[in-house]
Amino acid sequence: xxAPRVGFTRAAIALAARDLRLAVRRAGDTLQPLAFFxxxxxxxxxxxDPQLSLLRDIAPAALWVxxxxxxxxxxxxxxxxxxxxxxxxxxxxxxxxxQGLLLAKTAVHWLLTGLPLVLVAPLAVSxxxxxxxxxxxxxxxxxxxxxxxxxxxxxxxxxxxGLKRHGSLVALLVLPLAVPVxxxxxxxxxxxxxxxxxxxxxxxxxxxxxxxATLAPWALAAAVRIGLE
Amino acid sequence: xxxLWFHRFGSPPHFYRLAGRLTPWFAWPAAxxxxxxxxxxxxxxxxxxxxxxxxxxxxxxxxxxxxxxxxYVVMAVSAAVGLIWRMTVAQAIAASCAAxxxxxxxxxxxxxxxxxxxxWGTYWEWDPRLTSELLLLFLYLGYMGLxxxxxxxxxxxxASAVLAIVGxxxxxxxxxxxxxxxxxxxxxxxxxxxxxxxxxxMLIPLLLMLAGFTAYFAALLLIRARGELLRRExxxxxxxxxxx
Numbered sequence: 001x002x003a004p005r006v007g008f009t010r011a012a013i014a015l016a017a018r019d020l021r022l023a024v025r026r027a028g029d030t031l032q033p034l035a036f037f038x039x040x041x042x043x044x045x046x047x048x049d050p051q052l053s054l055l056r057d058i059a060p061a062a063l064w065v066x067x068x069x070x071x072x073x074x075x076x077x078x079x080x081x082x083x084x085x086x087x088x089x090x091x092x093x094x095x096x097x098x099q100g101l102l103l104a105k106t107a108v109h110w111l112l113t114g115l116p117l118v119l120v121a122p123l124a125v126s127x128x129x130x131x132x133x134x135x136x137x138x139x140x141x142x143x144x145x146x147x148x149x150x151x152x153x154x155x156x157x158x159x160x161x162g163l164k165r166h167g168s169l170v171a172l173l174v175l176p177l178a179v180p181v182x183x184x185x186x187x188x189x190x191x192x193x194x195x196x197x198x199x200x201x202x203x204x205x206x207x208x209x210x211x212x213a214t215l216a217p218w219a220l221a222a223a224v225r226i227g228l229e
Numbered sequence: 230x231x232x233l234w235f236h237r238f239g240s241p242p243h244f245y246r247l248a249g250r251l252t253p254w255f256a257w258p259a260a261x262x263x264x265x266x267x268x269x270x271x272x273x274x275x276x277x278x279x280x281x282x283x284x285x286x287x288x289x290x291x292x293x294x295x296x297x298x299x300x301y302v303v304m305a306v307s308a309a310v311g312l313i314w315r316m317t318v319a320q321a322i323a324a325s326c327a328a329x330x331x332x333x334x335x336x337x338x339x340x341x342x343x344x345x346x347x348x349w350g351t352y353w354e355w356d357p358r359l360t361s362e363l364l365l366l367f368l369y370l371g372y373m374g375l376x377x378x379x380x381x382x383x384x385x386x387x388a389s390a391v392l393a394i395v396g397x398x399x400x401x402x403x404x405x406x407x408x409x410x411x412x413x414x415x416x417x418x419x420x421x422x423x424x425x426x427x428x429x430x431m432l433i434p435l436l437l438m439l440a441g442f443t444a445y446f447a448a449l450l451l452i453r454a455r456g457e458l459l460r461r462e463x464x465x466x467x468x469x470x471x472x473x
Contacts, residue, residue, distance in 0.1 A: 169371075172374050176367040204409075
């Protein structure tokens with residue numbers, strides 16, 4: 001493998017800019033998981049009595065299950081196109097650290113699907129009858145949680161890359177691994193709605209996100225390399 | 230020179246013969262240990278002062294729960310060995326582990342819920358240990374699902390190895406998050422098995438069953454790994470020599 005002609009930072013920035021540009025040109029695809037999140041959180045009140053106290057009780061569950069499912073749906077955007085047109089292969093062969101490039105790709109993916117989810121979450125929170133005072137806590141939990149979900153999900157997307165029947169397989173691979181995010185995230189949200197201090201679950205969520213950001217790139221690079229063979 | 234045994238262990242024909250020779254050395258002790266443990270546990274051990282005869286399910290439940298975890302670790306370690314040194318034998322062992330581990334996990338869940346029916350009055354309690362066991366079953370199912378979905382054997386081996394390694398890092402985190410979640414949601418379970426001191430008449434059969442189940446797993450793994458090797462190497466010359 002020849003020495004890379006560009007440094008890692010420049011390569012990562014160029015890759016991120018390219019991914020962002022592509023996503024803007026295909027805004028419809030990028031926004032779908034977001035719309036899905038809003039629809040799912042709307043379905044919960046419809047399936048239940050729209051009593052405010054009841055809605056408040058299920059709000060953490062609705063928000064986090066919605067976020068989890070929407071992040072699964074978004075994974076399809078991460079590698080599919082790049083695997084098909086050979087761009088991923090070129091990245092793997094470029095000599096620039098592959099883990100770093102994939103981390104940059106995942107970060108952009110989070111910017112496009114995780115961050116918007118956090119931004120529209122106040123809408124879902126208010127339809128679920130949670131008090132506005134709970135918003136800062138809920139949003140910070142979602143911010144950390146979606147980050148961890150993007151990283152974990154990327155591994156699943158890498159492992160199932162290019163498989164024909166992988167619709168529900170990604171869910172089966174990723175959801176059990178995402179249980180800690182669900183538990184700490186929903187716990188933080190519930191505490192925020194009750195107006196209690198929520199530092200403990202937030203710290204744990206943050207620790208999980210940091211751990212995922214540290215370890216996931218290695219597993220991700222291995223998974224994608226295997227998928228490219 | 231010192232690594233010769235390692236390389237020889239990685240050679241399918243050698244492992245095939247070795248596994249064939251070793252199988253009875255695990256299978257017979259497994260049968261004897263389980264028989265002794267069952268007699269000790271079901272006949273000789275006194276009934277528990279609180280749970281009566283109901284506690285006796287522990288002689289199946291605890292060994293299966295122990296093996297459900299141990300098999301996962303064995304699977305992840307051999308998958309990692311197979312991924313790093315590209316050893317066919319290690320990958321065959323990892324592939325053979327999945328179904329065995331999933332079966333033990335299911336057995337632990339079923340016996341646990343039967344026990345729960347008697348002790349807690351309900352088949353399913355969101356007890357942290359039962360919940361982690363259920364999640365472990367999902368991890369096994371995901372591993373087997375990924376293997377099934379990939380047609381190319383080499384890719385299936387390596388992709389599922391990455392998944393097993395990610396899982397083994399995550400299992401403790403999942404377990405503690407479930408424990409933590411549960412401790413905040415509900416009061417401690419109605420009854421926990423008497424941890425302080427188990428009299429020897431109850432403990433010794435349990436230890437026998439643990440050893441017996443582990444030996445049973447080893448025997449089963451050897452048999453399944455041989456079958457897996459035969460399937461993988463079906464075109465190789467050594468198979469004709471070994472079978473005829």
